[in-house]
Amino acid sequence: MARWTLGLIVGCGLAYLLIAPTGHYLVRAAVAEAKILAHRRPITAIIADSATKPNVSAKLRLVLAARAFAADSIGLAAKQSFTTFSQLERDTLVLVLSGAYRDRLASYTWWFPVVGRVPYKGFFDFSAARAAARKLDADGFDVYLRPSPAFSTLGWFNDPLLSTSLGADSIDLANTVIHELTHNTYYASGQAVFNESFANFVGARGSAWFFRARGSPVAADQAEARWADEKVLARFWAKLYHSVDSAFKAHPRDSLARLAARDTLYSRARRELVDSVGPQLRTISPRGLERIRLDNAALLAHRIYTTDLDLFDQLWVQQARDLRRTVTTIISAAKKNPKEPFAAIRAELTTGRVPNRATAEPRNCRTAQLPNSATAEQRECRTARVPNSASAKQRNCQTAQVPSASNPPPSRIRAPRNGVRLQFSSGSRRHSRLPR
Numbered sequence: 403m404a405r406w407t408l409g410l411i412v413g414c415g416l417a418y419l420l421i422a423p424t425g426h427y428l429v430r431a432a433v434a435e436a437k438i439l440a441h442r443r444p445i446t447a448i449i450a451d452s453a454t455k456p457n458v459s460a461k462l463r464l465v466l467a468a469r470a471f472a473a474d475s476i477g478l479a480a481k482q483s484f485t486t487f488s489q490l491e492r493d494t495l496v497l498v499l500s501g502a503y504r505d506r507l508a509s510y511t512w513w514f515p516v517v518g519r520v521p522y523k524g525f526f527d528f529s530a531a532r533a534a535a536r537k538l539d540a541d542g543f544d545v546y547l548r549p550s551p552a553f554s555t556l557g558w559f560n561d562p563l564l565s566t567s568l569g570a571d572s573i574d575l576a577n578t579v580i581h582e583l584t585h586n587t588y589y590a591s592g593q594a595v596f597n598e599s600f601a602n603f604v605g606a607r608g609s610a611w612f613f614r615a616r617g618s619p620v621a622a623d624q625a626e627a628r629w630a631d632e633k634v635l636a637r638f639w640a641k642l643y644h645s646v647d648s649a650f651k652a653h654p655r656d657s658l659a660r661l662a663a664r665d666t667l668y669s670r671a672r673r674e675l676v677d678s679v680g681p682q683l684r685t686i687s688p689r690g691l692e693r694i695r696l697d698n699a700a701l702l703a704h705r706i707y708t709t710d711l712d713l714f715d716q717l718w719v720q721q722a723r724d725l726r727r728t729v730t731t732i733i734s735a736a737k738k739n740p741k742e743p744f745a746a747i748r749a750e751l752t753t754g755r756v757p758n759r760a761t762a763e764p765r766n767c768r769t770a771q772l773p774n775s776a777t778a779e780q781r782e783c784r785t786a787r788v789p790n791s792a793s794a795k796q797r798n799c800q801t802a803q804v805p806s807a808s809n810p811p812p813s814r815i816r817a818p819r820n821g822v823r824l825q826f827s828s829g830s831r832r833h834s835r836l837p838r
Contacts, residue, residue: 442486442562458568461575462487465563468576469583471612476604477726478583482560494549495566496524497531501543502698505660507647509702510543518592521706524550544699573625576612581605588733596743598707600732603714606632607725624685631683633715636708638679642671643705646698668696710744717751 445466449459465484473480500522501510509521525531535547567578584601606629614622646667653659675696680688694700714732721728731750739746 438488438490438562438564439560441488442560443488445485445487445563448487461568461572462563464572464575465579467616468579468609468612471615472580472583472608475611475615475726476580476608476729477587478580478604478729479587480583481586483583483586484561484563484579486560486562487565488562489565493566493569494528495564496526496550497528498548498550499523499525499531499534499538500546500548500699500703501538502546502702504542504544504698505657505664506650507643507698507702509699510538520592520594521702522594544697546695546697546699546703548703573609573613573621573628577605577609577625580608580612584729587729588736590736590740590743593736593740593743595706595709596736599709599711600714600736600743602632602707603711603718604725604729607715607718611725627684631685632708633711634679634682635686635704636711638671638675639701639704639708642667642696643701645671646701664698671696710747713744713747713751717747720751 445462448454449462469480469484472478502508511519511521512523513519531547535545539545567575570578581601581604584604585597589597606625610622610625610629613625646664649663649667650660653663675691675694676688680691717731718725718728721731732747735746735750736743
């Protein structure tokens with residue numbers, strides 16, 4: 403009887419995979435993942451290979467260092483992720499599809515095992531992605547299709563570093579590694595917005611800490627500047643979200659009025675983005691702001707990665723800027739209230755005890771003199787938890803080098819990060835960055 407029951411379960415599972423659209427999608431994704439895994443090579447072997455280009459070796463060493471830092475200092479579950487490398491034949495790994503209702507702020511969602519409902523879907527097959535986008539558009543949805551250079555299986559497999567990720571600079575590369583390992587550590591089913599925003603915070607703060615611990619204050623400053631810009635844009639998206647939502651609620655029975663109101667608001671938001679938000683940004687080109695797509699699908703896609711970023715930072719400050727302690731606190735709070743993780747963090751902020759700075763701050767921290775133009779954040783002395791083998795320089799607090807007015811940080815447009823969490827997960831790190 404038990405054998406018959408097991409056979410029935412296996413048979414039903416195979417039928418689902420072969421017949422159901424979601425099952426068919428999972429099979430194709432699994433085949434693509436298997437090809438990637440089959441081409442893995444140990445990163446250490448590639449670095450040791452004399453045929454490897456020096457710039458590639460340097461980035462691979464950075465990945466291993468960021469991975470070790472994420473595990474040892476931040477306390478993330480690295481497992482065997484990012485210990486191998488897979489060379490792909492194209493420069494875009496996946497296309498990520500999002501959809502939204504045109505007359506209300508609600509995402510089109512897909513359901514998958516383990517991760518639950520998610521507001522995005524990644525495609526290794528680009529023709530299938532474009533076909534799905536056309537169908538959503540024909541069905542009356544706003545559609546947002548974008549490229550992604552990486553993905554995560556949430557620790558189910560030993561995810562390799564992909565050649566599509568090597569196009570990123572050192573700061574974004576370290577951020578990507580830490581972001582994805584955050585997903586390895588904690589991923590709440592059905593809470594894509596929380597998962598991605600949380601990982602966005604850890605990746606940004608973790609990469610800045612990583613570079614400062616390595617004695618690279620300029621890179622650390624740049625990582626913090628990018629994070630500051632991301633928070634500025636997050637506030638813009640939040641304000642726009644609430645404006646559009648209020649306009650929709652003001653016309654509950656009139657779809658045409660809702661559509662007219664949204665067109666007016668998006669037109670106004672375009673001017674605000676260029677004229678008011680742009681001057682606040684230090685690392686993003688003003689020209690990029692003019693090209694940002696504004697509709698419900700794009701707005702909700704950005705919100706996935708940028709919801710309540712200031713909330714995470716507030717808790718980090720309350721925890722004496724101890725990222726390891728902050729990550730542990732956030733995960734503990736989210737587990738207590740898995741259906742409302744953001745509310746759990748707010749409650750933690752209200753009731754949480756502020757750690758004793760004498761014990762919470764990293765050891766051997768020294769504050770250097772900074773110019774009067776330095777920000778309060780740059781004046782904060784931040785160091786990493788470093789292993790006993792670390793050098794004296796790594797143990798000391800590396801003070802930020804504040805860019806002068808004659809030598810500002812470069813403006814740049816950053817593409818969406820890691821669009822997809824494979825659907826045994828789906829949609830990854832940070833297309834909070836501006837679209838191409």
